[in-house]
Amino acid sequence: MKKILIIGIGAGDPKYLTVQAIEALNAADVFFVMDKGAAKDKLVALRKEICARFIKDHDYRIVEATSPERRRDEGLDYEAAVDELNRDKQRVFERLIEEELTDGQCGAFLVWGDPSLYDSTIRILDSILADGRLAFDFEVIPGISSVQALAAKHRVPLNFIGKPVSITTGRRLAEGGFPHDVDSAVVMLDAQNAYAQIAGEALDIYWGAYVGTPDEILMAGRLEDVKDEIVRVRGQAREANGWIMDTYLLRKRGVKD
Ligand SMILES: C[S@@+](CC[C@H](N)C(=O)[O-])C[C@H]1O[C@@H](n2cnc3c(N)ncnc32)[C@H](O)[C@@H]1O
Structure with missing residues (x-):
């Protein structure tokens, strides 16, 4: 069985990482880093810094993927646009879990702040499981929210x-x-x-x-x-x-x- 960890990394300072989050980082084989274009370079860099700083004597891989963006067309309903965004994200997450993890491996999404607050990662993994095409376990590690x-x-x-x-x-x-x-x-x-x-x-x-x-x-x-x-x-x-x-x-x- 594949395992996914959704790890809250805190909202900015690497020192916001909890002991539980550091242990989770050291249990993961592959990190999925979602890139949202040049403006968010610093946020991607911070995730890489966190891996380099806190992971000890353990081989890991970082897989970068482009995170879909919400459509902002004039007149488009906000909730409909968020639904569409989450469906697009679901397809990207499915591909990552299917192609980048082998059976028995552990993958991790590093979520800014806390995963329970204005973040769709938990929702998206629930939808993937509900669709029934992929099977995996997942666990959520809380973080210091903004x-x-x-x-x-x-x-x-x-x-x-x-x-x-x-x-x-x-x-x-x-x-x-x-x-x-x-x-x-x-x-x-x-x-x-x-x-x-x-x-x-x-x-x-x-x-x-x-x-x-x-x-x-x-x-x-x-x-x-x-x-x-x-x-x-x-x-x-x-x-x-x-x-x-x-x-x-x-x-x-x-x-x-
Ligand atoms: C998509 S939400 C993610 C929230 C995140 N899960 C958390 O626990 O803080 C993004 C919003 O969180 C807030 N935010 C996140 N990090 C922040 C920070 N370091 N300083 C101030 N606001 C922040 C801003 O309001 C931003 O628009």
Whole structure:
């Protein structure tokens, strides 16, 4: 039987790797590294650095594959585009598992942050198994997500005492405003500066870009005071690096904690 490990590698700093993740790295024969073009070179390089740094006295192979990209055509429904992307990814993953692993070997996908958060690797492997054409075991190793890394860097808890916290996307924040049923919300995948468009709420923002990497930028304050500066700094960083990944926590001001 083939075995697949989905290993959460943390969201930037190689020191975010857990002991369990390091043991898993040392158990894998083949690493599948998904390349998303020049803008993500640094992310691919970090995965290779992690293998070189943490794998001891053990032969392994790295197989690079081009990760399909989501279609962004005008008018195309977002969820339909994500479904299509996941089907395309499924075909690539199937080919890798079928052609690059022999029976009894162990393959690993190195997933940015934690595999349970805005990542489709688990979903895709489930679909491959459900289709029944391939058989393998798989295991998930958790990682430090960008949410945990952000909260640690700002030295802030995500939730108020005994209260819930919502994890959402920039798209949803832009469509629906700050969620009605929580006092704290973490926003990921925001390509449109949705925080700068929220009106009517007294909020604090804890923002971080490239958290845990040498390019890290952190900013925090009253949303109305700092939002324009975040938009400016974010735009500049995106321009300089060619891409950006940023996450932020929004908390209602004045909630008793
Ligand atoms: C596809 S999701 C993957 C999330 C990942 N599985 C995790 O656990 O953090 C990508 C989003 O995660 C956030 N992100 C990932 N790494 C980050 C980092 N180092 N700094 C800030 N945000 C990050 C950004 O919101 C980005 O748009």
